[in-house]
Amino acid sequence: MIRVDGIHKSFGKIHAVRGVSFEAPDGKITGLLGPNGAGKSTTMRVLYTVLKPDEGRATIDGVDVATDGLGARRRIGALPHSAGLYPQLTARENVAYFAKLCGMEKAEIDDRVNEIIQLLEIEGFADRRTKGFSHGQRTKVALARALVHDPRNVILDEPTSGLDVMATRSLRDLILKLKDEGRCVLFSSHIMQEVAALCDDICIIAHGKVAIDDSIDGIRRRTGCDDIEDAFVEAIQMVEPAR
Amino acid sequence: MSTTITVFLKEVLDNVRDRRTLISALLLGPIFGPVLFSFVINLSIERSLDSAEKTLELPVIGQEHAPNLMEFVRSKNIDALDGPADLASAMEAVKTGAHDVVLVIPPEFGEQLADMTPALVQIVSDQADRDADRDARRVRGAVREYGQLLSGLRVVARGVNPQALQAISIDEVDVSTPSGRSAMLLGMMSYFFIFAALMGGMYLAIDSTAGERERGSLEPLLSLPVTRSQLIYGKIGATCLFMTLSLALSLTAFYFVLDFMPLQQLGMTPNFDLQVVGAALLLFLPFILVGAALMTLVASFTKSYREAQTWLNVLLIAPTLPILIVSILMLRPRTEFMFIPSLSQHLLLVDMVKNEPINGLHVTISVVSTLVIGILLTWLCARLYRREGLLG
Numbered sequence: 075m076i077r078v079d080g081i082h083k084s085f086g087k088i089h090a091v092r093g094v095s096f097e098a099p100d101g102k103i104t105g106l107l108g109p110n111g112a113g114k115s116t117t118m119r120v121l122y123t124v125l126k127p128d129e130g131r132a133t134i135d136g137v138d139v140a141t142d143g144l145g146a147r148r149r150i151g152a153l154p155h156s157a158g159l160y161p162q163l164t165a166r167e168n169v170a171y172f173a174k175l176c177g178m179e180k181a182e183i184d185d186r187v188n189e190i191i192q193l194l195e196i197e198g199f200a201d202r203r204t205k206g207f208s209h210g211q212r213t214k215v216a217l218a219r220a221l222v223h224d225p226r227n228v229i230l231d232e233p234t235s236g237l238d239v240m241a242t243r244s245l246r247d248l249i250l251k252l253k254d255e256g257r258c259v260l261f262s263s264h265i266m267q268e269v270a271a272l273c274d275d276i277c278i279i280a281h282g283k284v285a286i287d288d289s290i291d292g293i294r295r296r297t298g299c300d301d302i303e304d305a306f307v308e309a310i311q312m313v314e315p316a317r
Numbered sequence: 318m319s320t321t322i323t324v325f326l327k328e329v330l331d332n333v334r335d336r337r338t339l340i341s342a343l344l345l346g347p348i349f350g351p352v353l354f355s356f357v358i359n360l361s362i363e364r365s366l367d368s369a370e371k372t373l374e375l376p377v378i379g380q381e382h383a384p385n386l387m388e389f390v391r392s393k394n395i396d397a398l399d400g401p402a403d404l405a406s407a408m409e410a411v412k413t414g415a416h417d418v419v420l421v422i423p424p425e426f427g428e429q430l431a432d433m434t435p436a437l438v439q440i441v442s443d444q445a446d447r448d449a450d451r452d453a454r455r456v457r458g459a460v461r462e463y464g465q466l467l468s469g470l471r472v473v474a475r476g477v478n479p480q481a482l483q484a485i486s487i488d489e490v491d492v493s494t495p496s497g498r499s500a501m502l503l504g505m506m507s508y509f510f511i512f513a514a515l516m517g518g519m520y521l522a523i524d525s526t527a528g529e530r531e532r533g534s535l536e537p538l539l540s541l542p543v544t545r546s547q548l549i550y551g552k553i554g555a556t557c558l559f560m561t562l563s564l565a566l567s568l569t570a571f572y573f574v575l576d577f578m579p580l581q582q583l584g585m586t587p588n589f590d591l592q593v594v595g596a597a598l599l600l601f602l603p604f605i606l607v608g609a610a611l612m613t614l615v616a617s618f619t620k621s622y623r624e625a626q627t628w629l630n631v632l633l634i635a636p637t638l639p640i641l642i643v644s645i646l647m648l649r650p651r652t653e654f655m656f657i658p659s660l661s662q663h664l665l666l667v668d669m670v671k672n673e674p675i676n677g678l679h680v681t682i683s684v685v686s687t688l689v690i691g692i693l694l695t696w697l698c699a700r701l702y703r704r705e706g707l708l709g
Contacts, residue, residue: 122540125705144542152540158533162334163327174323175541203334219537 075100075258076121076227081130083116089316090116092282093130098260098275100226103253105273106262109310113282114262115155118231121260122152134227151225155232157216161205165196165215168204169222176223190218195244210241217245227258234268246272266306280310320543324551328525329558338520342559346516347566350509351574357505358578373452376400378407379422383438386422386463393459407441417449418442418456430467504644506670507663510567510601511636515608517563518556519629522612525552526702527625536708546699549613553695556609564601568594588672596669600662603684606691607658608636614698617707655682658690 076098083091091113098104106114119125120132123143132139139146159168166187173183191200194214199207204215217233230249234242249272252259263269269276270290278285278293286293286309290302299305332338378400380387387397400419401407407419421439429436438460442453469479529535538548572594575587612629619625636659643660650668655661661683668675701707 119536124536124539124708144544147540148542150540152537154533154536154540156533157537158529158535160327160331160534161532162331167330171323171327172537172541175320175538175543177320177542216537 075136076104076132076134076229076260078117078121078132079130081117081120081127081132083113083120083125083128090282091120091127092316094279094282094284095130096277096284096287098227098258100258101253101256102274103249103259103261103272105269105276106260106279107264107266107269107276107306108262108279109264112264112279114264114279115231116282117279118152118229118260118262119154121146121229122150122154123147149225150227150229151220151223152229153217153220153231153233155235157213157220159204159207159212159215159219162203164201164203165207165211165218166191166200168215169218172219173222178223186222186224190222194218194248209236210238213237214241217248221252225257228252228260230259230261232262232264234263234265242268266302270302278306278309280313281315283313285309285312320547321551321554324548325554325558328521328552328555332521332524332555332559335520335524338524338559341520342517342563343566346513346563347570349516350506350513350567351570354505354509354571355574355578358580362579372396373455374398375418375420375456376407376410376416377420377422378403379424379426382422382424382426386438386460389463389466390456390459393455393462395456395459404439404441411441411443411449414446417446418453420456420460433471504640504663504667504670506571507640507659507666508637509571510564510597510666511604511608511659511662512633513567514560514564514601514605515612515633515636518560518605518609518612519633521552521556521559522609523616523622523625523629525549525556526613526617527619527622530708531622539708545702549699549702550695553606553609553613553698556613557605560605560609561598561602564605565598568597587670589670593669597666600665600680600683603687603691604636604658604662607687607694610691610694610698614694614701617698617701650676650679652679652682655679656686658687661687 078094078096080093080095081091082089082093094113094117096104096106106117108114116125120127121134121139123139123146126140134146134149137145137149159165160171163171169187169190170183173187178186191197194217196211196214196218199211204212207215213233213236217230220230221228234245237245249259249261253274261269261273273290275287275289276293277287286296288296293305293309294300294302297305297308299308332342373395375390375395375397376399377387377397380397380399390397397420400421401410401416404421407416407421410416411419419441421441423437423439426436426438440453440456440460442449442456444450444453468482472479472482529538539545572589572591575589580587612632615628615632616625619628639657639660640663643654643664648654650664654664655678661679665675665680665683
């Protein structure tokens with residue numbers, strides 16, 4: 075379970091996140107939706123502790139990300155936006171390296187890496203060096219790497235960007251499977267249709283603030299738009315841009 | 318600890334597979350020094366041997382005024398040629414480099430000799446030109462010797478012992494040993510060892526910071542349940558390993574190259590046996606930590622791989638600066654120099670090569686102070702690795 079409570083983050087003069095709050099419960103998929111530059115990635119970076127919030131509080135299963143970063147990181151699997159691999163290592167080695175760093179036992183690693191490779195349909199290229207992989211292949215390996223240690227909370231920053239239809243579809247199935255296993259999935263996107271098809275709850279962010287945090291039906295009702303794209307545009311306009 | 322080892326092993330594997338790192342660590346760094354070194358040494362040996370044995374062709378103005386002198390210089394392996402027309406054109410020819418040295422014998426030479434007034438000859442040379450100066454010295458020596466021969470004959474003719482002309486006899490005692498003479502030239506070796514060590518770790522230092530950030534693999538790495546210190550220590554450790562490998566190869570290469578060089582002909586017998594090779598490796602180990610931490614530190618401040626490369630190339634020169642300054646000022650090893658990394662290793666290595674007794678205090682200070690600086694820099698790296706701006 076992820077809870078975000080009024081966090082702010084500035085980079086120099088740019089006030090990227092201006093008091094974002096939401097909750098992502100276990101066994102549900104929560105979508106973080108917003109146009110480019112809305113503050114989605116910054117919010118997620120605070121959650122996987124590479125950034126510290128200037129104000130406010132965020133917790134993962136009750137562990138504060140600012141004061142106990144290590145504890146918070148133990149409870150998450152994160153796929154940052156444009157996650158890179160080590161080109162001289164094979165896909166399998168890339169995944170196993172992260173498993174080792176997560177403190178998994180040697181005996182356990184091989185089985186788990188095989189399992190996740192099968193799950194993500196990586197077998198075909200698992201033992202090739204990742205240099206020259208296509209974007210889709212890289213994303214799959216990066217996702218395997220983020221999930222290898224079986225995290226309770228999964229944070230995915232625009233995982234479908236640049237993927238083809240088939241890859242997007244299998245990723246969607248995987249996310250649903252994670253939800254069915256009772257995990258907390260937080261997932262960001264700037265594509266309304268995608269979020270609507272997948273998420274139980276949607277938190278629309280614009281200009282660093284939360285515009286609406288509701289179910290898809292709730293959002294339709296509150297914006298008065300039946301079309302989900304219109305509803306998205308309508309919601310974004312509810313937030314005043316920062317000066 | 319196990320996390321640090323995991324990172325260390327991964328970095329080693331990653332870089333062993335990277336051709337660029339391998340070439341710079343195991344080929345370029347270690348080979349560059351010995352090759353350049355043997356080239357320079359062989360060239361200087363060739364030149365110094367050349368000039369002593371070769372017949373010197375000497376343009377002379379007014380040969381006809383001093384046939385006996387001409388005969389005498391010929392016995393000194395100097396061949397007289399017809400020189401330029403006059404003194405002015407001789408000076409011009411030396412200035413432009415057409416001739417290295419010109420001997421001018423004025424028409425009054427014979428007359429002055431007969432009158433027992435000092436007979437004037439002129440030697441035109443450019444003393445700033447070291448090569449030409451060597452030739453000029455040979456000519457000067459030959460003419461002077463001829464003069465002494467004549468004065469000896471004159472006093473004998475007057476029934477005086479020619480030894481009366483030599484009031485003082487100088488015997489110069491040169492205490493430099495063949496090993497000692499090697500030291501100046503072989504002092505160059507320190508540069509190559511430092512260079513090889515730094516080259517060996519350069520790409521790892523860049524890769525683990527700027528490279529990892531540029532590739533986008535840094536952010537996923539930092540989102541793992543490990544501390545950043547564990548990561549950076551593993552990375553610096555891997556950098557140290559490659560640097561050590563590169564240094565060891567460089568030392569070994571020198572060991573073999575020196576065998577093939579005709580250093581004895583230059584009056585040098587450098588003390589560079591396997592024991593010195595081993596001692597030098599141990600001596601440079603603390604410096605490797607300093608180098609690895611320093612390179613990682615600099616690379617972590619840069620925005621991109623390219624920028625890191627530029628800065629680290631500048632950094633390659635930095636450790637050679639204290640050595641250069643001390644060499645130019647020709648300062649003797651002092652205790653306070655031992656606190657300076659790279660300089661202390663250089664001075665101790667020179668002492669070993671000269672086969673001089675090694676000052677235990679100096680070794681202790683060098684090792685301890687370099688190690689302390691290395692640990693401080695590593696700690697600073699870890700601190701800076703924790704800052705938010707790391708992601709750029």
